Amino acid sequence: MNYPNLHIRQLEGALGFSRQGYYQYWQRQAGQINHDEAILGLVKKARKDHPRMGGKKLYELIKEELIGKGIKTGRDLLFDLLAANRLLIRRRRRRVRTTFSGHPYRKYPNLIKELIVERPNQLWVSDITYWFTQCGCLYISFVTDAYSKRIMGYCVAPTLEAVHCKTALQMALKKINRRTARELIHHSDRGIQYGSALYIGLLDAYHVQISMTETGDPLENAIAERVNGIIKNEYLAHRAVYSLAQAELVLEQAVFLYNYKRPHLSCDMLVPDQAHQKEGKLKRRWKNYYPQNQEVVVVNNENRA
Numbered sequence: 001m002n003y004p005n006l007h008i009r010q011l012e013g014a015l016g017f018s019r020q021g022y023y024q025y026w027q028r029q030a031g032q033i034n035h036d037e038a039i040l041g042l043v044k045k046a047r048k049d050h051p052r053m054g055g056k057k058l059y060e061l062i063k064e065e066l067i068g069k070g071i072k073t074g075r076d077l078l079f080d081l082l083a084a085n086r087l088l089i090r091r092r093r094r095r096v097r098t099t100f101s102g103h104p105y106r107k108y109p110n111l112i113k114e115l116i117v118e119r120p121n122q123l124w125v126s127d128i129t130y131w132f133t134q135c136g137c138l139y140i141s142f143v144t145d146a147y148s149k150r151i152m153g154y155c156v157a158p159t160l161e162a163v164h165c166k167t168a169l170q171m172a173l174k175k176i177n178r179r180t181a182r183e184l185i186h187h188s189d190r191g192i193q194y195g196s197a198l199y200i201g202l203l204d205a206y207h208v209q210i211s212m213t214e215t216g217d218p219l220e221n222a223i224a225e226r227v228n229g230i231i232k233n234e235y236l237a238h239r240a241v242y243s244l245a246q247a248e249l250v251l252e253q254a255v256f257l258y259n260y261k262r263p264h265l266s267c268d269m270l271v272p273d274q275a276h277q278k279e280g281k282l283k284r285r286w287k288n289y290y291p292q293n294q295e296v297v298v299v300n301n302e303n304r305a
Helices: 003-015 019-049 055-068 075-084 162-173 178-182 197-205 218-236 244-261 292-298
Strands: 123-133 136-145 151-157 185-188 209-212
Touching (some): 019 055, 019 075, 055 075, 123 162, 136 244, 162 197, 185 218
Parallel strands (some): 185 209
Antiparallel strands (some): 136 151
C-alpha cells in the first residue's frame, strides 16, 4: 500500500488542493532554495573584495550575474535574504577630532555655497580621518573629486603634520594639467594643515582657487566626510594592520576597489572612475533627509552609500 499517496488523497479533500498542486509546491520550494544558495554564493564572492558594502550597491554589483543565471530577484528580496542569513551590515561610529582651527593662518571664504558641480575637476574636497590599527592610531588624508566621488589623492601617516596632506594633494595634482588646475576649486575645513604655508603654497603654485568651511558643521564638507566613512567602514575596519608599510598597502587596495569597483548612489550607480569620464548632471539614487535650506550647501552630495 502506498501510504504517502493515501495521506495526500486525504489532505486533498480536507484542505481543497490537488495532488499536482502539492508536488508543484514542493518543486517551487526546492527551486527557491537553489536560487537562494546561488544568490548567497554571489554575495559572498562580492564580499571578498567589498566586505562591508551596503545592500543597494551589492544588488547593483551582482544584478547582471543574477540575470545571467536566470534568477529573478528584486532589491527588497535580496535585503530579506541578507537579513535572514545575518549578512546585513551595521554601521560603526567612533569619532576622533582631527581639526584644529584655532591657528593664526588665513581662513578663506566658502566658495561653494551655491555651486552646482557639473563636471569632473571642477571641485575637489579634502579631509583627514583617523584609522585605529594594531600599530596605533593612523591618519588618512584624502583629496576627492566632488562630481565623480573619485579619490584623486591619499596618504596615511602616524601624525597630523601638514606634509602628509600635501603628499595627498601632490598625488591628485599629478593627474591634471595646469590649465585644468586654474579652473579648479579646492575645498576643506579650517584645520591647521589646510591653512599652513606648506599646503596653501602648493595650491597657489597651481593657481587653484581656495575655499574653506565657515563653521564646524560637517554638512559644509559633506562629500569628504562621506568618503571617509565609506573607506573606513567598508574597506579598513575589518583589516588587521601591524605596521605603517602594511597600512599603506591596505589603503592602496581600498582606494582601488572604491574607485574602480564600487557603484555609487550619487553617480547613477556608476563607479567613480566611470563617472569621472562624464559631464553634466548625474542622476542620484538617494533621498535627501536634510532640511531644504541646507541642500545647496551639500553640493549634490549623498547621505547614504
